[in-house]
Amino acid sequence: MSSLSDGQSILQILVGREMSSVEFVRDYIQLRFDGPTLTAFTLPVITVNGTSYDIKTPGYRDALCSLIGREVQRTEIQEHEVIRLVFEQNAALEISLRDEDYEGPEAAMFDPENGELWVW
Template sequence: MAYELNSLLSRLVGFKLYSVQFVADYVQLRFEGSTVDMPVLTCDVLPTVTLSGEQFSPTETGWANALRELIFQKVTATYEETGVGIKVDFVTGSVQLHPTEDELVGPEIARLCGFEDPIFMVWRPGEDAFVDL
Protein backbone atom coordinates (compact mmCIF):
# COMPACT_ATOMS: atom_id res chain seq x y z
CA MET A 1 0.00 0.00 0.00
CA ALA A 2 1.42 3.39 -1.00
CA TYR A 3 1.82 6.07 1.62
CA GLU A 4 -0.20 9.23 0.99
CA LEU A 5 1.75 12.34 1.99
CA ASN A 6 0.36 14.19 5.03
CA SER A 7 -2.11 11.40 5.85
CA LEU A 8 -0.73 10.67 9.34
CA LEU A 9 0.76 14.09 10.09
CA SER A 10 -2.60 15.76 9.39
CA ARG A 11 -4.12 13.81 12.26
CA LEU A 12 -2.36 16.29 14.57
CA VAL A 13 -4.72 19.10 13.52
CA GLY A 14 -6.72 20.13 16.58
CA PHE A 15 -4.25 18.58 19.01
CA LYS A 16 -2.51 20.79 21.57
CA LEU A 17 1.24 20.78 22.07
CA TYR A 18 1.69 20.09 25.77
CA SER A 19 5.36 19.25 26.11
CA VAL A 20 8.70 19.94 24.46
CA GLN A 21 11.45 17.62 25.61
CA PHE A 22 15.06 18.41 24.83
CA VAL A 23 16.93 15.10 24.84
CA ALA A 24 20.70 15.18 24.20
CA ASP A 25 20.75 15.66 20.42
CA TYR A 26 17.05 15.51 19.50
CA VAL A 27 13.69 17.02 20.49
CA GLN A 28 10.34 15.39 21.22
CA LEU A 29 7.07 17.26 20.77
CA ARG A 30 4.20 15.68 22.69
CA PHE A 31 0.58 16.38 21.84
CA GLU A 32 -2.74 15.81 23.55
CA GLY A 33 -6.18 15.86 22.05
CA SER A 34 -8.14 12.91 23.26
CA THR A 35 -7.79 10.60 26.20
CA VAL A 36 -6.61 7.80 23.93
CA ASP A 37 -4.27 9.42 21.38
CA MET A 38 -1.03 10.86 22.77
CA PRO A 39 1.11 11.48 19.68
CA VAL A 40 4.83 12.19 19.87
CA LEU A 41 6.85 13.78 17.08
CA THR A 42 10.51 12.90 17.61
CA CYS A 43 12.78 15.23 15.66
CA ASP A 44 16.18 13.63 15.09
CA VAL A 45 17.07 16.71 13.06
CA LEU A 46 16.33 19.85 15.06
CA PRO A 47 13.47 21.83 13.52
CA THR A 48 13.32 25.44 12.45
CA VAL A 49 10.79 27.38 14.52
CA THR A 50 8.76 30.36 13.37
CA LEU A 51 7.06 32.41 16.07
CA SER A 52 5.02 35.53 15.32
CA GLY A 53 6.72 35.85 11.93
CA GLU A 54 10.29 35.53 13.25
CA GLN A 55 12.28 32.45 12.22
CA PHE A 56 14.73 30.68 14.56
CA SER A 57 17.20 28.00 13.53
CA PRO A 58 18.51 25.57 16.18
CA THR A 59 21.87 27.38 16.30
CA GLU A 60 20.33 30.77 17.09
CA THR A 61 19.75 32.35 20.47
CA GLY A 62 16.04 32.21 21.26
CA TRP A 63 15.34 28.96 19.40
CA ALA A 64 14.51 26.93 22.53
CA ASN A 65 12.38 29.73 23.94
CA ALA A 66 10.48 30.04 20.64
CA LEU A 67 9.80 26.30 20.72
CA ARG A 68 8.56 26.50 24.31
CA GLU A 69 6.25 29.40 23.39
CA LEU A 70 4.28 26.96 21.21
CA ILE A 71 3.30 24.87 24.26
CA PHE A 72 -0.49 24.94 24.85
CA GLN A 73 -1.14 26.00 21.26
CA LYS A 74 -3.32 23.92 18.96
CA VAL A 75 -2.16 22.56 15.64
CA THR A 76 -3.99 24.42 12.87
CA ALA A 77 -2.47 22.77 9.77
CA THR A 78 0.20 20.33 8.64
CA TYR A 79 2.21 20.01 5.44
CA GLU A 80 4.26 17.16 4.07
CA GLU A 81 5.71 17.65 0.63
CA THR A 82 8.95 17.67 -1.32
CA GLY A 83 10.69 21.01 -0.94
CA VAL A 84 8.94 21.67 2.37
CA GLY A 85 9.66 18.47 4.27
CA ILE A 86 7.24 18.38 7.17
CA LYS A 87 5.69 21.43 8.79
CA VAL A 88 3.29 21.77 11.70
CA ASP A 89 1.45 25.09 12.03
CA PHE A 90 0.20 26.42 15.34
CA VAL A 91 -1.88 29.50 16.15
CA THR A 92 1.15 31.85 16.34
CA GLY A 93 3.95 29.86 14.75
CA SER A 94 5.23 26.67 13.18
CA VAL A 95 7.82 23.92 13.39
CA GLN A 96 9.46 22.76 10.17
CA LEU A 97 11.85 19.96 9.33
CA HIS A 98 13.60 20.28 6.01
CA PRO A 99 17.29 19.71 6.70
CA THR A 100 20.22 20.20 4.37
CA GLU A 101 22.49 17.21 3.78
CA ASP A 102 24.97 18.72 6.27
CA GLU A 103 22.28 18.76 8.99
CA LEU A 104 21.49 15.05 8.71
CA VAL A 105 22.76 13.26 11.81
CA GLY A 106 21.57 9.71 11.22
CA PRO A 107 19.34 7.53 9.11
CA GLU A 108 16.11 9.23 10.28
CA ILE A 109 14.82 12.79 10.19
CA ALA A 110 11.74 12.32 12.38
CA ARG A 111 9.17 9.84 13.71
CA LEU A 112 5.50 10.24 14.59
CA CYS A 113 3.72 7.69 16.78
CA GLY A 114 1.40 7.50 19.76
CA PHE A 115 -2.01 7.24 18.18
CA GLU A 116 -4.41 4.60 19.50
CA ASP A 117 -4.02 2.57 16.33
CA PRO A 118 -0.53 1.18 15.73
CA ILE A 119 0.11 3.40 12.69
CA PHE A 120 3.36 5.37 12.81
CA MET A 121 5.60 7.19 10.35
CA VAL A 122 9.37 7.45 10.01
CA TRP A 123 10.79 10.09 7.67
CA ARG A 124 14.18 9.38 6.07
CA PRO A 125 16.34 11.20 3.53
CA GLY A 126 15.48 10.23 -0.03
CA GLU A 127 11.96 9.05 0.84
CA ASP A 128 8.45 10.54 0.75
CA ALA A 129 8.59 14.31 1.42
CA PHE A 130 12.38 14.15 1.57
CA VAL A 131 13.14 12.73 -1.89
CA ASP A 132 15.09 15.95 -2.52
CA LEU A 133 17.74 14.91 0.04
Protein backbone atom coordinates (compact mmCIF):
# COMPACT_ATOMS: atom_id res chain seq x y z
CA MET A 1 0.00 0.00 0.00
CA SER A 2 1.31 3.44 -0.89
CA SER A 3 1.39 6.33 1.53
CA LEU A 4 -1.66 8.53 1.97
CA SER A 5 0.02 11.73 0.85
CA ASP A 6 1.16 10.07 -2.37
CA GLY A 7 -2.33 8.64 -2.88
CA GLN A 8 -3.80 12.09 -2.36
CA SER A 9 -1.58 13.35 -5.19
CA ILE A 10 -2.29 10.46 -7.55
CA LEU A 11 -6.07 10.99 -7.41
CA GLN A 12 -5.51 14.57 -8.61
CA ILE A 13 -5.11 13.22 -12.15
CA LEU A 14 -8.89 12.72 -12.14
CA VAL A 15 -9.56 16.45 -11.75
CA GLY A 16 -10.89 17.79 -15.03
CA ARG A 17 -11.74 14.31 -16.33
CA GLU A 18 -15.25 13.01 -16.91
CA MET A 19 -16.38 9.69 -15.54
CA SER A 20 -16.77 7.65 -18.72
CA SER A 21 -18.42 4.47 -17.42
CA VAL A 22 -19.54 2.43 -14.43
CA GLU A 23 -19.10 -1.33 -14.37
CA PHE A 24 -21.04 -3.41 -11.85
CA VAL A 25 -18.99 -6.55 -11.14
CA ARG A 26 -20.71 -8.95 -8.73
CA ASP A 27 -19.84 -7.36 -5.37
CA TYR A 28 -17.77 -4.34 -6.41
CA ILE A 29 -17.89 -1.40 -8.82
CA GLN A 30 -15.35 -0.05 -11.31
CA LEU A 31 -15.44 3.63 -12.23
CA ARG A 32 -13.62 4.55 -15.41
CA PHE A 33 -12.30 7.94 -16.43
CA ASP A 34 -11.21 7.36 -20.06
CA GLY A 35 -8.21 5.39 -18.87
CA PRO A 36 -7.70 5.58 -15.11
CA THR A 37 -9.94 3.22 -13.13
CA LEU A 38 -11.10 3.48 -9.53
CA THR A 39 -12.39 0.19 -8.14
CA ALA A 40 -14.65 0.37 -5.08
CA PHE A 41 -14.76 -2.84 -3.03
CA THR A 42 -16.57 -0.91 -0.31
CA LEU A 43 -19.57 0.30 -2.27
CA PRO A 44 -19.72 4.10 -2.48
CA VAL A 45 -22.38 6.50 -1.29
CA ILE A 46 -23.56 8.84 -4.05
CA THR A 47 -24.91 12.32 -3.38
CA VAL A 48 -26.81 14.10 -6.15
CA ASN A 49 -28.54 17.45 -5.55
CA GLY A 50 -28.42 16.98 -1.78
CA THR A 51 -29.89 13.44 -1.77
CA SER A 52 -27.64 10.57 -0.70
CA TYR A 53 -27.93 7.03 -2.02
CA ASP A 54 -26.31 3.85 -0.75
CA ILE A 55 -26.64 0.36 -2.22
CA LYS A 56 -29.86 -0.24 -0.23
CA THR A 57 -31.54 2.97 -1.43
CA PRO A 58 -33.96 2.76 -4.37
CA GLY A 59 -32.43 4.69 -7.27
CA TYR A 60 -28.83 3.93 -6.23
CA ARG A 61 -27.76 2.56 -9.60
CA ASP A 62 -29.44 5.43 -11.44
CA ALA A 63 -27.70 7.96 -9.17
CA LEU A 64 -24.34 6.29 -9.76
CA CYS A 65 -24.88 6.16 -13.52
CA SER A 66 -25.92 9.84 -13.49
CA LEU A 67 -22.25 10.63 -12.76
CA ILE A 68 -21.26 9.37 -16.23
CA GLY A 69 -20.25 12.39 -18.29
CA ARG A 70 -19.76 14.63 -15.24
CA GLU A 71 -16.38 16.21 -14.67
CA VAL A 72 -14.44 15.66 -11.45
CA GLN A 73 -13.85 19.04 -9.78
CA ARG A 74 -11.79 17.84 -6.82
CA THR A 75 -10.62 14.75 -4.99
CA GLU A 76 -9.75 14.23 -1.36
CA ILE A 77 -8.75 11.48 1.02
CA GLN A 78 -9.31 11.60 4.75
CA GLU A 79 -7.19 8.86 6.31
CA HIS A 80 -9.28 6.07 7.86
CA GLU A 81 -12.43 7.99 6.86
CA VAL A 82 -13.21 8.50 3.16
CA ILE A 83 -12.12 8.85 -0.44
CA ARG A 84 -14.26 11.59 -1.97
CA LEU A 85 -14.71 12.64 -5.58
CA VAL A 86 -16.64 15.86 -6.08
CA PHE A 87 -18.25 16.27 -9.49
CA GLU A 88 -19.79 19.20 -11.29
CA GLN A 89 -23.55 19.77 -10.98
CA ASN A 90 -23.71 19.26 -7.20
CA ALA A 91 -22.71 15.56 -7.07
CA ALA A 92 -20.22 13.52 -5.03
CA LEU A 93 -19.05 9.95 -4.59
CA GLU A 94 -17.63 8.71 -1.28
CA ILE A 95 -15.90 5.42 -0.53
CA SER A 96 -15.65 4.75 3.19
CA LEU A 97 -12.22 3.94 4.62
CA ARG A 98 -13.60 3.24 8.09
CA ASP A 99 -12.63 -0.23 9.36
CA GLU A 100 -16.23 -1.16 10.13
CA ASP A 101 -17.31 -0.54 6.50
CA TYR A 102 -14.71 -2.75 4.80
CA GLU A 103 -16.23 -5.71 2.96
CA GLY A 104 -12.82 -7.35 2.48
CA PRO A 105 -9.13 -6.57 2.94
CA GLU A 106 -9.27 -3.45 0.71
CA ALA A 107 -11.80 -0.64 0.36
CA ALA A 108 -10.60 0.69 -2.99
CA MET A 109 -7.94 0.37 -5.66
CA PHE A 110 -6.80 2.96 -8.21
CA ASP A 111 -5.11 2.18 -11.51
CA PRO A 112 -3.89 5.46 -13.07
CA GLU A 113 -2.57 3.51 -16.09
CA ASN A 114 1.04 4.48 -15.44
CA GLY A 115 2.21 1.10 -14.20
CA GLU A 116 1.39 1.82 -10.56
CA LEU A 117 -1.46 0.42 -8.49
CA TRP A 118 -2.78 2.23 -5.40
CA VAL A 119 -4.69 0.31 -2.72
CA TRP A 120 -6.53 1.58 0.36
